[in-house]
Amino acid sequence: MSNNLCGGAQMPFRPGRVDAIEAGKTTGVPAPETDLEETLLFFERAGFDKVDAIGLTACGHTMGSVHHGGFPEAVDESFVTPNNTNGGSNFDATRGVFDPNVLGEYLNGTGTKGGPLVNSYNDTMNSDKRLYESDKNSTMRTLFAQGAGFLATCADLMGRAINTVPIGVQLSEPITVMPVKPVNVTYDFSEDGKLILSGKIRFLTPAGSSSPRSLTLRVSDDESELEPEAETGSSVSGRSGDAYGTTTYFPFSLSGPAIQNATSFSVQAPEVPEQTFRIDSQAFVVPSLTVLSGTALNATIALCTRFRSCEDLTVHIAAPLTQHGTLAPKINGMDVVVSKAIEEKRVCTLCRGQVILKDVPSGLVTVEALLHGKVVDTLLVNGGQAGW
Ligand code: HEM
CATH class of the missing domain: 2.60.40 (Immunoglobulin-like)
Structure with a gap:
């Protein structure tokens, strides 16, 4: 999301990930004071060699800052000002844009000259410098020579990181846009x-x-x-x-x-x-009778073949809910139990049910009707609301 919103290259999205609900057994990322050897070991464990490690770190460090608040040993107190209360020191001159600037500034000594983890007053904390210099800046020069192509290298490296999933998780092919x-x-x-x-x-x-x-x-x-x-x-x-x-x-x-x-x-x-x-005129979610009001979702599915009953039907819903600490919503999946309504429409039986969601959804709710496990129709409720 950050890559996309800040102007990075398109990153194919492969669905099928599972949420991590606790930290893994091994510590995930190196700290600024971690020595080069151990830093490279962290990357190697995740499947990245030295060239990858330099590239991936430069990609990450084209965005954002190191803060005195969290890393006083890397960024001194002079960065704390009334407009920068956390004492952020930026990695490059264009903190909020995914661009190759961090490379040129580091190599040519312009802008922030590679940022706080290159120029810290405390050399122990200069992890970016140690990493970038570990092959005599050869990888940094190669990346700089790519120009805007650096963004595609980053999409590839970050894609590899994101698509590294636990054994047993099977990612599907990338979702591509439908024009x-x-x-x-x-x-x-x-x-x-x-x-x-x-x-x-x-x-x-x-x-x-x-x-x-x-x-x-x-x-x-x-x-x-x-x-x-x-x-x-x-x-x-x-x-x-x-x-x-x-x-x-x-x-x-x-x-x-x-x-x-x-x-x-x-x-x-x-x-x-x-x-x-x-399309299917024989089994469909009825938009005018499928309504979300606060946390209550009422769904109506029409079955227009004589040989079907509401018992043949399964109705799944998926509602995005806000979760603390991230822009990504939590998808609340539920089954709606439906039963035959007294009312009928034309030749159709109406199957109705209600669920109460855990919270007011932050975006579109998907209602999916299945007959014997096969999806026959999908409706997005509150379709007027953009995004999530
Ligand atoms: C040698 C490995 C790395 C070390 C030691 C390291 C260390 C750090 C430190 C100390 C900060 C400052 C955090 C703060 O003050 O809020 C930071 C920020 C950041 N790092 Fe890294 N990092 C490494 C690799 C990476 C990688 C591989 C990525 C992603 C591909 C990445 C992405 C970022 C981003 C986006 C920020 C800015 C956060 C913000 O502005 O709030 N880093 N890093």
């Missing part, structure tokens, strides 16, 4: 009980290109031209250079014979190949 993505495209019932198909198509335009003025949506033999919403979003996924890509939303609501038994719909935009997505 065309249906958001909550699902069936619903209108107020007068008619079946409607509605939702939005989210379209990602890379930085530098303009978003399409319309999209073509095809359901069965019917074609509709979709108009964009005025409000757009910005996405790091479409980033090039310093600029973010634009996300444009194309909302729609259809009714009538074409949507009745559709099993798919397709979307076409200029210069993007037509893409087809699956």
Whole structure:
């Protein structure tokens, strides 16, 4: 998250990690006073050789500061000022930006000259200096020669660190961005009980290109031209250079014979190949009857085949909750027990249930309906709320 928000290179995200809920048996990171030999041993234990160790440390130390508050032996009291009460001494002149500056400043003696762990008044604490000099600055020079390519080296090194997981944890392939993505495209019932198909198509335009003025949506033999919403979003996924890509939303609501038994719909935009997505009019989470109010989530799933009962259905929810000390939410997963409602809609049985979440969610809640273990529909509740 920090890498992305501060302008680092894209880092592929591989899902499947498990949260660590306590510290590991071995101490994880070296301290500034740790000698070179032991420092390299820490890195080696994590699968990083000397060149990697220098690179990874330079990558980390393009951001942030060493604070007198925590490390008085490295940063003296003179750094404590009314505007810097913790006495932070920055690693490079651009503390909040993921850039190669730390390399040039260290090699050329400009800016902060490599920062507090190179120039500390107490040489014992100069761990960056010891590490960078351990091969006569050869790795630092190679990294500097990469220019902005240093960011990709960092994404690779940090990716290796992040993707080192305990035995038994299997990471999946990286999640890649979908340039065309249906958001909550699902069936619903209108107020007068008619079946409607509605939702939005989210379209990602890379930085530098303009978003399409319309999209073509095809359901069965019917074609509709979709108009964009005025409000757009910005996405790091479409980033090039310093600029973010634009996300444009194309909302729609259809009714009538074409949507009745559709099993798919397709979307076409200029210069993007037509893409087809699956839908299911026989089993779906009903958006207008699935509501989050405070911590109470009421979910309704419609089953429109005669051979299905609410007992065939499993409903999972996943709600992001704020956790102390990190920007990353804790995902609270739960099952909703559903039972047949007295009310029916058209030919559909309605299965209803409620769960009380541990806290008010900090973002979108996912409601997933499964028939005999197979996902048939997913709805994001509170879809208007961006991010998490
Ligand atoms: C030889 C190995 C390393 C040593 C001895 C070391 C030591 C330190 C120390 C003492 C601080 C100051 C903390 C504070 O005052 O708040 C710091 C900050 C930091 N380190 Fe390292 N570090 C090492 C390697 C790394 C690596 C491999 C990364 C990540 C890839 C990293 C990322 C950071 C970041 C982002 C900060 C800034 C924190 C802030 O501003 O609050 N460090 N490091």
